[in-house]
Amino acid sequence: MINLKNHQVVLASKSPRRNELLKGLGIDFTVRTKDTDESFPSEMNPFEVAGFLSKKKADAFLEEIEANEILITADTVVIVNNQILGKPIDKNEAFEMIKLLSDGVHQVVTGITLTTNTKQLTLQDTVSVSFKKLDKEEIEFYIETFKPFDKAGAYGIQEWIGYIAVDRIEGSFYTVMGLPVHLVYDQLRNWD
Ligand SMILES: Cc1cn([C@H]2C[C@H](O)[C@@H](COP(=O)(O)OP(=O)(O)OP(=O)(O)O)O2)c(=O)[nH]c1=O
Numbered sequence: 001m002i003n004l005k006n007h008q009v010v011l012a013s014k015s016p017r018r019n020e021l022l023k024g025l026g027i028d029f030t031v032r033t034k035d036t037d038e039s040f041p042s043e044m045n046p047f048e049v050a051g052f053l054s055k056k057k058a059d060a061f062l063e064e065i066e067a068n069e070i071l072i073t074a075d076t077v078v079i080v081n082n083q084i085l086g087k088p089i090d091k092n093e094a095f096e097m098i099k100l101l102s103d104g105v106h107q108v109v110t111g112i113t114l115t116t117n118t119k120q121l122t123l124q125d126t127v128s129v130s131f132k133k134l135d136k137e138e139i140e141f142y143i144e145t146f147k148p149f150d151k152a153g154a155y156g157i158q159e160w161i162g163y164i165a166v167d168r169i170e171g172s173f174y175t176v177m178g179l180p181v182h183l184v185y186d187q188l189r190n191w192d
Helices: 016-024 046-059 091-101 136-146 160-165 173-177 181-189
Strands: 008-011 029-031 069-080 083-085 104-115 120-131 166-170
Touching: 008 016, 016 173, 016 181, 046 069, 046 083, 046 104, 046 120, 069 091, 083 091, 091 104, 091 136, 104 173, 104 181, 120 173, 120 181, 136 160, 160 166
Parallel strands: 008 029, 008 069
Antiparallel strands: 069 083, 069 104, 104 120, 120 166
């Protein structure tokens, strides 16, 4: 359904989940990566951070975008009690993060930025996720087995913890996983 005649999509992401999700849309794309600093202003509204960081990731490539390219960048954050949870640095932090999520509702925001050498568009999608109460053994088992250090909020909804903990979700599962594919589709379908 997406038939880009004049453009080549470039996914600027190291995330295997984003790669897999974009593939699922059935478009051809290449991958380009670069390390970017994921800091953001401390006074920023937490619900604006994912969009801001997706744009920041894109801006690192600005000089290199060719005339026919559409660069896609994304960022995912978990927000609980108005506080952002990024990626945990160790087991203890992962444990504390999952404990904060246990027995409550949190938000996951994924921002995407589409950039060409003439325009740039940033969009965000927000999802509410409810976790049942988890016990210490379940949290420890998940961290030991799945080592979720590359995941915002220390969990992957697509993994065992998503199977056992998530009892309600309002919004797109794929946005939680790291890429709001429905938004990418809407944009690319009407691009050329
Ligand atoms: C909440 C959640 C996050 N995640 C992942 C999505 C993202 O890859 C990661 C959040 O980190 P990000 O900083 O958004 O992305 P990244 O560093 O992995 O990749 P990039 O190169 O594009 O910057 O957490 C899941 O896989 N499942 C989930 O349920």
